[in-house]
Amino acid sequence: MGSLLETYTEACNFPGRLDEAAVEEALARYCAALKVQRKIVRLQGDWLHGEALNTVTEITRAARNALAALDARAARAARDAHAARAALAARAARDAHAARAALAALDARDALAARDAHAARAALDALAALDARAALDARAALAALDARDALDARAALDARAARDALAALDALAALDALDALDARAAHAARAARAAFAARAARDAHAARDAHAARAALDALDARAALAARAARDARAALDARAALAARAALDALDARDARAARDALAALQRFASWVVLRQSWWWVGDLSYLATAHLGAVQLGKPDVELWSRPVFDAYVAGAWLLLWTPGTLYWVATPTVRTEPLGNQKRLHCADGPALLCDVENLYFWHGVLVPEHAITAPEKITIEEVRAEENAEVRRALIERMTPARYLRESGAALIQVDHETARKGSAPRALLRDDQGDQWLVGTDGGTKRVYYMPVPRDVKTCREAHCAICGFDEAKILVKS
Amino acid sequence: METKTIREAVKAVEGAKADPEVRNVRRMEVGQVVQQGDVYLHFVVAGHPHGKQIGAGNVQIALGVGNGARHMAEGAVQVFAASHLPCGVKAPMNVRPEEVCGPVIVADKPWRLTHPEHPHHNLPAGTYQVTYQYDPQTMRRVQD
Numbered sequence: 001m002g003s004l005l006e007t008y009t010e011a012c013n014f015p016g017r018l019d020e021a022a023v024e025e026a027l028a029r030y031c032a033a034l035k036v037q038r039k040i041v042r043l044q045g046d047w048l049h050g051e052a053l054n055t056v057t058e059i060t061r062a063a064r065n066a067l068a069a070l071d072a073r074a075a076r077a078a079r080d081a082h083a084a085r086a087a088l089a090a091r092a093a094r095d096a097h098a099a100r101a102a103l104a105a106l107d108a109r110d111a112l113a114a115r116d117a118h119a120a121r122a123a124l125d126a127l128a129a130l131d132a133r134a135a136l137d138a139r140a141a142l143a144a145l146d147a148r149d150a151l152d153a154r155a156a157l158d159a160r161a162a163r164d165a166l167a168a169l170d171a172l173a174a175l176d177a178l179d180a181l182d183a184r185a186a187h188a189a190r191a192a193r194a195a196f197a198a199r200a201a202r203d204a205h206a207a208r209d210a211h212a213a214r215a216a217l218d219a220l221d222a223r224a225a226l227a228a229r230a231a232r233d234a235r236a237a238l239d240a241r242a243a244l245a246a247r248a249a250l251d252a253l254d255a256r257d258a259r260a261a262r263d264a265l266a267a268l269q270r271f272a273s274w275v276v277l278r279q280s281w282w283w284v285g286d287l288s289y290l291a292t293a294h295l296g297a298v299q300l301g302k303p304d305v306e307l308w309s310r311p312v313f314d315a316y317v318a319g320a321w322l323l324l325w326t327p328g329t330l331y332w333v334a335t336p337t338v339r340t341e342p343l344g345n346q347k348r349l350h351c352a353d354g355p356a357l358l359c360d361v362e363n364l365y366f367w368h369g370v371l372v373p374e375h376a377i378t379a380p381e382k383i384t385i386e387e388v389r390a391e392e393n394a395e396v397r398r399a400l401i402e403r404m405t406p407a408r409y410l411r412e413s414g415a416a417l418i419q420v421d422h423e424t425a426r427k428g429s430a431p432r433a434l435l436r437d438d439q440g441d442q443w444l445v446g447t448d449g450g451t452k453r454v455y456y457m458p459v460p461r462d463v464k465t466c467r468e469a470h471c472a473i474c475g476f477d478e479a480k481i482l483v484k485s
Numbered sequence: 486m487e488t489k490t491i492r493e494a495v496k497a498v499e500g501a502k503a504d505p506e507v508r509n510v511r512r513m514e515v516g517q518v519v520q521q522g523d524v525y526l527h528f529v530v531a532g533h534p535h536g537k538q539i540g541a542g543n544v545q546i547a548l549g550v551g552n553g554a555r556h557m558a559e560g561a562v563q564v565f566a567a568s569h570l571p572c573g574v575k576a577p578m579n580v581r582p583e584e585v586c587g588p589v590i591v592a593d594k595p596w597r598l599t600h601p602e603h604p605h606h607n608l609p610a611g612t613y614q615v616t617y618q619y620d621p622q623t624m625r626r627v628q629d
Contacts, residue, residue: 398622407495415491417494420494420497425520427504431494433495435491435494445498448520448521450504450505451505451602451604452503453602454495457627458620458622460621472577472621473577473618473619473621473627474616474618474619475570475619476518476527476571477573480527480573481517481519481520482510482513483508483510484520484521485522485600485604485605
């Protein structure tokens with residue numbers, strides 16, 4: 001058992017080893033244990049084609065239909081109904097067993113994600129095994145997971161999920177563009193798609209219900225990790241609501257013609273990445289989590305769980321990270337490379353010259369823990385003042401400013417000069433200036449008096465003088481400073 | 486300073502004469518401060534409260550792995566973990582005191598505060614405590 005735990009712990013150091021043949025052999029055993037048949041395919045490179053493309057297209061259609069259903073007059077009523085359903089689900093979720101049964105049922109109905117009922121039941125078995133907290137090794141495995149790259153990778157995905165409601169909008173535009181292309185296709189195919197879209201609309205409704213039940217279950221869950229997860233889901237939900245509010249923009253996108261087809265494919269690719277990486281159901285698709293069930297199953301002596309958990313464990317150890325179920329194929333994603341920086345006793349995602357999450361599906365870029373667009377890292381000179389102004393997330397905006405340099409930002413944003421003065425230290429004093437940008441943020445511009453470096457220091461919005469600004473960021477009266485360098 | 490535009494103001498800052506000479510401080514009084522980049526060194530009373538010893542001799546007194554964090558206390562110094570902010574220093578609103586609170590340095594003899602880029606400080610014997618500049622946008626201490 002000790003070696004099993006050690007093997008698992010070692011596998012949590014991403015990217016670790018990758019043995020494609022071993023992964024696919026283990027996943028074949030997994031499918032057999034679940035009594036389902038799937039073709040097993042690794043997602044990498046130019047992966048958006050065939051069934052993967054069809055699946056994403058179906059999901060996109062469902063999303064569009066769901067949005068269409070929420071037109072201007074019905075939007076408020078729909079939201080109220082959604083809230084009512086969430087409240088009912090929350091009450092129902094007080095009974096944990098009932099909630100789990102509901103989850104199983106909802107999983108079964110989740111045709112959008114194409115996850116079949118067998119897989120869902122397997123996931124619940126995994127949860128049951130994990131919940132058996134007597135399984136010390138399982139708990140130790142979770143602790144190991146928390147301490148290692150696997151969790152960083154999951155954090156990256158969570159950040160991605162929070163941002164990518166917008167990707168859904170792009171994808172809808174993409175779909176419309178593709179529809180324009182479809183117009184040239186056979187009428188029969190078009191009719192078939194329309195029929196499917198109608199079914200997808202029903203599925204979208206079911207999916208919303210499932211989401212409410214999931215939120216309620218998370219609220220009930222006492223584990224801190226899942227509670228945090230629920231909070232993140234809530235953020236993602238707010239983003240999604242914002243996306244609904246942006247329906248006017250969507251209409252504008254709908255008006256695009258087939259000229260956008262090429263761009264549309266790229267947008268669809270982004271949306272497809274989001275579908276794979278959104279990880280709303282990460283205990284089904286994230287093998288770093290699901291594999292821990294095997295440790296509990298072994299320790300508790302549950303051969304029925306071992307039957308499917310062993311192949312999952314083997315697949316994870318061989319280098320599989322995520323699974324994506326479709327009706328005909330089980331796609332898998334290899335473990336990513338994670339780049340972090342230390343932050344006290346913890347660490348956060350960061351890479352100054354490339355992706356912080358290097359993954360076959362999509363690379364993600366982080367600046368000191370903040371998810372930013374690729375060009376913010378690879379080509380910061382392309383960051384524009386308009387982009388900064390349009391960014392609603394204050395953390396992302398700050399990261400963009402930092403990357404484009406405060407000097408350029410203040411120059412191009414038409415900042416206002418609030419005050420200038422000269423420091424009073426006996427040695428090393430220099431002139432300085434207080435500036436306010438068009439967002440109301442203020443900056444103290446000064447030097448250290450010992451080098452030729454100029455510093456742009458963010459200061460509180462309410463200070464009125466350079467001296468006040470400096471006192472605010474150092475915590476004491478700067479008149480006490482004897483010398484500086 | 487008569488400056489009317491941002492361009493002129495920034496130009497004045499950029500054009501300020503840098504003084505790369507070592508800062509020699511022969512005497513300090515309780516409450517006085519020396520600044521090196523984003524690190525502030527407060528002269529405090531002997532017996533100023535502190536935590537357990539964390540180093541002696543050449544000790545880095547700012548957190549971080551980058552070059553910018555290499556503020557070093559060099560000489561016959563003992564370095565202790567902090568337990569209180571120096572008198573007269575207040576953590577900004579909504580910021581935990583430990584966020585801006587640095588170690589306590591006890592020097593029986595004159596010692597040196599060095600950095601690879603900033604001019605060094607030659608300082609008299611005594612007890613000092615480090616505090617850090619903070620960033621109001623991140624609500625955390627500035628870290629190189």
